[in-house]
Amino acid sequence: MCCDEETYGGSAKTPVTFNENGDAPGRYDIFQYQITNDSAEYKVIGHWTDQLHLNMGIMQWVSGDSSVPTSVCSMPCQTGERKKVVKGVPCCWHCERCEGYHYQANEFMCQLCPYEQRPDNNRTGCQPIPIIKLEWHSAWAVVPVFIAILGIIATTFVIITFIRYNDTPIVRASGREMSYVLLTGIFLCYVTTFPMIAAPGVAVCSFRRLFLGLGMCFSYAALLTKTNRIHRIFEQGKRSVAAPRFISPASQLFITFSLISVQLMGVLVWFIADPPHTFVDYGEQRTQDPENARGVLKCDISDLSLICSLGYSILLMVTCTVYAIKTRGVPETFNEAKPIGFTMYTTCIIWLAFIPIFFGTAQSAERMYIQTTTLTMSLSLSASVSLGMLYMPKVYIIIFHPEQNVPKRKRSFKAIVTAATMSSKLSQLASERPNGEVKTELCESVDNSSEYSSHFFLILL
Structure with missing residues (x-):
C-alpha cells in the first residue's frame, strides 16, 4: 500500500476503511450500568468511531454529581x-x-x-527560631527582685545606723571593721540579683562573673575570720594567760582580705582564659513541636564554671560552720559565737536545698527560669539570715533601747576563758569525785582566776 489508510465502497454503498495494518477501525457502543427506581440495566451512553462520543446528560455517578471523575491514580499533594x-x-x-x-x-x-x-x-x-531571655516583668524575676530591693534597703539602713553610732559600745563590741566587711558582702549578695536577671551582654556577663561568688566570699570570709579568732582565743586561754597572735582588727582585716583575694584571683584568671561573651542556646527549649521552639540568650557560664565560682565561697561557709560548732560552748555574753552558729546552720540548709533544685532541673524546658530564680533566691535568703540574726537585734537595741547600749564590765582574758570552761570542768569533775569535792575544787579555780582581774583588756572587741 502506498498510503496509511484505504477507503472502498461497500455493497451498501457505505465506505469501508482499513488502516496501515490492514485492519478496519473500531466501532464500539459504550454502556453504563445504571440503577433506576424500577430496574437496573446497561444503557448506551456513547460510542467510539475514530474518537470518543459521550452523552454526558444521561450518565449517572454514585456521588450524584454529573461531572466526570478525574481519571488519575493519585491526587496532587498539598503544600508541605x-x-x-x-x-x-x-x-x-x-x-x-x-x-x-x-x-x-x-x-x-x-x-x-x-x-x-x-x-x-x-x-x-x-x-x-525566636530568641528569648528572662524578662523583668516575668513572675520568675519579680519575686527575687522584690526580695533583693528589700534586702538592699535593710542593709543600707543597718550600715547607716552603724556609721551613725560608730563609737557606741554595741557597735564596737561587734567588731566595727569586720562588721563593715560582712555588711558589704551581704549588700553584694542582694545586688547580684540584678545582673543575673538583666539581658545578657558583655558588660552584664562580666558583672555576673564578678559578683556571683564575691558577695558570699566577703560574707563568709569575715565570718570565718571571726569564728576562727574566737576559737583561737579560748583555746589559747586554756593553756596560757597570754593572748594569741593575729587577733587585732588590722590582723583580722588582713586575714579576711587574703581570703577574698583568692576569689578575685580566680575570677581574673577566668577573665583572661575565657573572655565574657554571650551565645544563644537552641537546645534548651528545642521542643518536639517547632512552633514552641525558642533560643535562649545566655552568658557563657556553664554549670562547671558556676560550681567553681561558688565552690570557694561554699568551702569558706563549711569551714566557718565547723568553727561555729567548735565555739558553740563559749558564753553568749562574751562574743557572737551562738548567733554566728545559728546563721551558719540555717545557711547550710538553704544551700543544701539549692543544689538538688538547681541541678535537678537541667533537662526541664523551664531550666533558665528555675535556675536563675533558685540561685538569686538562695543568695538573698542567705544574706537575709546573716543580716537578721547578726545585726537586726543590735540595731533594735541601738534605736529602741539606747539605755542598754552601755559599756559592760571589762574582764581579763583569763577570767573570760575560765568562765567559758567552767561548765565543762564541772561536768568532768562530777563524773570522777563526790559532790563536796567538786564544789571545793571549783571554788578554788574561781579564786585562782581572780589574781588575773587586774589585767583589764578587751580581748573580744
Missing part, C-alpha cells in the same frame, strides 16, 4: 507534603507531610532546617 511514589507505578504516589523540623525542599523530598531555624507555617522553607 512530599510525594512518596508507589514502587513500580510512577504515576501513583502517597502524600506524606514533612514532620518535625523538616520542610518541603521539592515535590519528592523533605529536608531538615538548619539548627537555629524551624519550618515556616506552610513548611515550604525555614525561618529563624
